[in-house]
Amino acid sequence: MESAIKTVVQQFLSSARGKENLGAKNFQKLVQSQLGNIMSDTDSSSAVKDMMRGLDDNQDGKVSFQEYLNLVGYVANAWSERKTGTQNSAAN
Amino acid sequence: MESAIKTVVQQFLSSARGKENLGAKNFQKLVQSQLGNIMSDTDSSSAVKDMMRGLDDNQDGKVSFQEYLNLVGYVANAWSERKTGTQNSAAN
Numbered sequence: 001m002e003s004a005i006k007t008v009v010q011q012f013l014s015s016a017r018g019k020e021n022l023g024a025k026n027f028q029k030l031v032q033s034q035l036g037n038i039m040s041d042t043d044s045s046s047a048v049k050d051m052m053r054g055l056d057d058n059q060d061g062k063v064s065f066q067e068y069l070n071l072v073g074y075v076a077n078a079w080s081e082r083k084t085g086t087q088n089s090a091a092n
Numbered sequence: 093m094e095s096a097i098k099t100v101v102q103q104f105l106s107s108a109r110g111k112e113n114l115g116a117k118n119f120q121k122l123v124q125s126q127l128g129n130i131m132s133d134t135d136s137s138s139a140v141k142d143m144m145r146g147l148d149d150n151q152d153g154k155v156s157f158q159e160y161l162n163l164v165g166y167v168a169n170a171w172s173e174r175k176t177g178t179q180n181s182a183a184n
Contacts, residue, residue, distance in 0.1 A: 005171060
């Protein structure tokens with residue numbers, strides 16, 4: 001599992017290209033290239049923008065590492081529900 | 093990255109053995125077998141118990157899926173700091 005966690009971190013770091021946050025363009029690229037199979041509507045630019053607004057807790061127009069981890073948690077929850085058929089109470 | 097997220101979910105599901113939460117014993121097994129290289133002190137039963145108490149937001153003596161995702165986020169943060177040398181402001 002360690003390599004899975006490292007993959008999640010590395011994906012953010014390489015998408016952010018040395019910056020601390022993901023801008024709208026890099027976020028869209030990441031979602032479309034990395035999460036297109038597990039999430040729906042990633043082909044739609046406006047849906048991805050809505051997703052970004054939903055994640056952007058501090059409303060700065062960028063996705064921080066913490067906000068990105070919230071997305072990962074959201075996807076993990078959705079996947080777990082699909083696997084178990086149960087609804088997990090969301091902490092975020 | 094999708095397979096990395098699935099790995100994280102699958103690890104919880106197999107460790108929980110069909111239950112909704114991880115008990116102390118299964119949590120300890122998971123941490124020691126899966127996170128022994130990336131975290132320190134996983135060999136110490138008391139350190140793992142302390143970690144579990146720290147994660148157990150609702151104090152029910154078990155680790156829920158949400159609480160487990162908080163651990164994954166914690167490890168991801170620690171790894172990101174190691175890779176970038178910066179401190180991320182923690183949301184959890």
